Amino acid sequence: MSSPLRPAIRRYAEHPFWQAVGILLLAYIVVVGVVPILPGSAIVPKSVVLQYMITVLVGVLIYVSDNEERWRQFKEPIQAVLVEPRLKVVRAVVVAGVTALVGLVAYGQVKTTVAAPPNLRSIHPAPPAEITFRGKTITLTGLENPLRRYPDSLPSYLAEGKRVYYQNCLPCHGDHLDGQGHFAPGFNPLPANFQDNGTIAQLTESFVFWRVAKGGPGLPREGTPWNSAMPVWEDFLTEREIWSVILFLYEQTGWTPRTWEKSVSGEK
Amino acid sequence: MTDPLLLLQAAADTSRAYGEFPVIGARAFVWITAEVHLMFAAFVLGVPMFAVVTEAIGIFGGDERYDRLSKEFTRLLLVAYSATAIWGAMLVFGLSTLYPRFWAYLTTIFAPSMWLYAALFFVESFTLYLYYYGWDRWKKGRAKLGHWTLGILLNVWGTIVMFIANAWLTYMMSPPRDITPTTDPTTIKLWHAIANATWMPINVHRVIANVVFGGAIVGAYASYRFLAARTEEERAHYDWMGYVGNFIAMSALIVLPFAGYWLGREIYQYDQSMGITMMGGFMSWLWVIQAFLIAVLFLTGNYYLWIGMGRIPGAERFRPYTKYLLIVLVLGAIVWGTPHTMIADSKELAAMGGSHHPFLGALGVMSAKNTAVNLMILTTFLSFLLYRRANTRPVVPWARAGTIIQGAMFAVAAGVVLFYGIRGYFVEAIVRIGFSVYQVLAVLSCIVFVTVIDILMARGAQSLGAIRWGRMPPRSQYALFILAVTFTWLMGLMGFARSGIRQYWHVWQVMQDTSKYAATPALGYASKMISLCVLIFLSLVAFVFWLGGLAEKSTFVATAEGEKGARHVGH
Incomplete structure (x- = not known):
């Protein structure tokens, strides 16, 4: 780098307008380019990129305008481009660029694609306080996996759970319990990924029991459409088989089920 | 609540239960x-x-x-x-x-x-x-x-x-x-x-x-x-x-x-x-x-x-620091606003393996959000403190020690908030919920004690000039x-x-x-x-x-x- 360039670069680096442009660019690069390449990460959905960029933009606008001197400097290049005769070419390019950008965004919004539109769905349906399982009433509130009361028999329950999983759940939820079974790409929403810290790791076993037993059709009225392809497993599995497969899920993933809060009186 | 009861309730509604506007x-x-x-x-x-x-x-x-x-x-x-x-x-x-x-x-x-x-x-x-x-x-x-x-x-x-x-x-x-x-x-x-x-x-x-x-x-x-x-x-x-x-x-x-x-x-x-x-x-x-x-x-x-x-x-003394406060607030806002279940199209869903992002999903849970909001509260409090002190210079002999203690209180409160925020990822939900109480207590204690010190320190403080009200x-x-x-x-x-x-x-x-x-x-x-x-x-x-x-x-x-x-x- 030749030395006369350095002061010019410094001038740009210290100018609030170019600082603002730089921060926005950097933030965009981090969100869109860096986050996805981190180990175990994935692309950031457009909705989240937009949300992050708006937040950063608000922060940048606060930074450039919370001080009179900085605010005046920030506006200088904008005013210059808008009014100075010597910047006629730049002005034309900016006007054309902004117009083209708006056109592109509009085109992107109305263009037809084969992809299904983004779905604003909630992932945590609220469980009922009690359910009926093949005619028997089961109170879910405060309920824990009854098989855990027999620690000596746990290996046999786990073996049973493993059998049930591989016979019934594997095609969708996958060999790694990560929701990547060979049927998975055909579903939207995708089958639950049990390895994720946001699924069974956050739930009580009674919640998981309810989801397995009642499947997609048993989801509550609010928040519809659920579009879940999960079958109603109470039609095919016994109560013990469902509790066994739940034991297997937690044992295989290493997560501990959420426990119930005890009230002051010691009740659950 | 059983279905027959609901039916009974609905049947009773044949009498005039609702009007129309x-x-x-x-x-x-x-x-x-x-x-x-x-x-x-x-x-x-x-x-x-x-x-x-x-x-x-x-x-x-x-x-x-x-x-x-x-x-x-x-x-x-x-x-x-x-x-x-x-x-x-x-x-x-x-x-x-x-x-x-x-x-x-x-x-x-x-x-x-x-x-x-x-x-x-x-x-x-x-x-x-x-x-x-x-x-x-x-x-x-x-x-x-x-x-x-x-x-x-x-x-x-x-x-x-x-x-x-x-x-x-x-x-x-x-x-x-x-x-x-x-x-x-x-x-x-x-x-x-x-x-x-x-x-x-x-x-x-x-x-x-x-x-x-x-x-x-x-x-x-x-x-x-x-x-x-x-x-x-x-x-x-x-x-x-x-x-x-x-x-x-x-x-x-x-x-x-x-x-x-x-x-x-x-x-x-x-x-x-x-x-x-x-x-x-x-x-x-x-x-x-x-x-x-x-x-x-x-x-x-x-x-x-x-x-x-x-x-x-x-106030010029404190102005250079406001940008750091702004960074904390913007990062806090980003963490706080990160949804756990993200709006995504089918391609993005497939790449993420569901509607939880494998990396950013960690910011969508309560541990991250409680940490973010507590740090934002501490930052806002610090802004107030700087504003309050802007046109005064404390004259009490222990002013320096007092400021150091205040700084330490901020550091301890932020440390407690961060510690329990991170620790929350490694414990079960029931324990994690209890952590938010410690975070809140740390922040509130910091606010109370730092304010008390500040009031005592402001006694007889030297004025650096009147506030120019209206110059906004x-x-x-x-x-x-x-x-x-x-x-x-x-x-x-x-x-x-x-x-x-x-x-x-x-x-x-x-x-x-x-x-x-x-x-x-x-x-x-x-x-x-x-x-x-x-x-x-x-x-x-x-x-x-x-x-x-x-x-x-x-x-x-x-x-x-x-x-x-x-x-x-x-x-």
Whole structure:
């Protein structure tokens, strides 16, 4: 780098307008380019990129305008481009660029694609306080996996759970319990990924029991459409088989089920 | 609740249970009247709190400007009271004609409290008249203290009135568990219905929120008068008034999330499925919007303070640090607003392996969010501290040691918040929930102790010059507008969340809504309704402001006192 360039670069680096442009660019690069390449990460959905960029933009606008001197400097290049005769070419390019950008965004919004539109769905349906399982009433509130009361028999329950999983759940939820079974790409929403810290790791076993037993059709009225392809497993599995497969899920993933809060009186 | 009971309840509805309202429908009518009534109620409860505090500062601090400020606001209250009553009457007429069965049920249980409510409203109105019209008569000495007592009484009546109305709406949400659809309402004891699970948390949350709201409305009024001011002195007066409004709003806002957390926890304790619907179910998107709006409040409040430093001699010392505070606030806002379940198209969903992002998903859980909000609160408090100290230099011999201790307290509080935030990822949910208590305690202790040290340290502090009130760019005043609009919108939004989680129940799991409006509205429809309510309310408030200026001149008196303005609230 030749030395006369350095002061010019410094001038740009210290100018609030170019600082603002730089921060926005950097933030965009981090969100869109860096986050996805981190180990175990994935692309950031457009909705989240937009949300992050708006937040950063608000922060940048606060930074450039919370001080009179900085605010005046920030506006200088904008005013210059808008009014100075010597910047006629730049002005034309900016006007054309902004117009083209708006056109592109509009085109992107109305263009037809084969992809299904983004779905604003909630992932945590609220469980009922009690359910009926093949005619028997089961109170879910405060309920824990009854098989855990027999620690000596746990290996046999786990073996049973493993059998049930591989016979019934594997095609969708996958060999790694990560929701990547060979049927998975055909579903939207995708089958639950049990390895994720946001699924069974956050739930009580009674919640998981309810989801397995009642499947997609048993989801509550609010928040519809659920579009879940999960079958109603109470039609095919016994109560013990469902509790066994739940034991297997937690044992295989290493997560501990959420426990119930005890009230002051010691009740659950 | 079994299905036959629901069928019976539905069959009973063949008698006239619901009325119809033309064009907009029964639900929209009740929604608008209830919401606008509530906003006016918050106005007439929040502003007297503001008025009585500022009057006290005037009396005990000897600064008459506060007394005039207090009176200026009480004048606005007179009109706002009638607006509150009109909207309240519309709500009652709406409920009794459009939801007669439900209204009959509620009145059967709560009738005595409704009589008391009406009586107290009467007493409250007359206390207000005495308070306002007696202002100039009881101006000095003991009479002034008596006048101030009237202001306190005004707040006491208002708070009791609010507590009573809160009992009705919290009963709808969390009726005691022994009350079932078959319970005869005439057998329900009044106090049993009043003291339900969410009554006290809502009472506390609303009292604090009303202070915030009162301060924000005062700020908006001041900014309106500032922008319309014709003289430098007038501008200085309204700049100062805007500062006081913002100070009170932001101080109360700092503790509001803790009260909200308590309310949320009580809802979970009362009914887990209601809690999940609210926080994780279809209402969860409202919390993402709420996070965004509260981030706007924090950012705007701090922004106003930082711009304000431009008019304080000595503030240059602290200005270089504000950018670091801004970075913490922006990062906090990003973390707080990161949704756990993301809106994504099928390609993005496939890449993420579901609607949880494998990396950013970690920011979508409570550990991250509690950490972010606590750090944002600490940062805002630090902004206040810098602003407060801007034009003074402490002279006490232990000033340096005191500042170091204050710094250490901030570091310890931030450390505790971060430690429990990170540790929360490695423990089970039940333990993690308890961590938020430690985080809150660390932040609150820091705020209390640092403030005490600061007050002691400010004794006899050397002044670096008077604050140049009025030297504020117009954009700072728009920030005050944004605060008021955002607070109002937030009230409507979270009010819908609280009320909407009852879903198709008038009274949760006791009385079902069998009208054609039983379905919980879609979020888009709800946000349009909330925006409409905000628009109606703010238009009426603008009218009240205009009336306030029309009736008589502002209480601002152009005297040399305008030059006195080097004081801050709290100094």
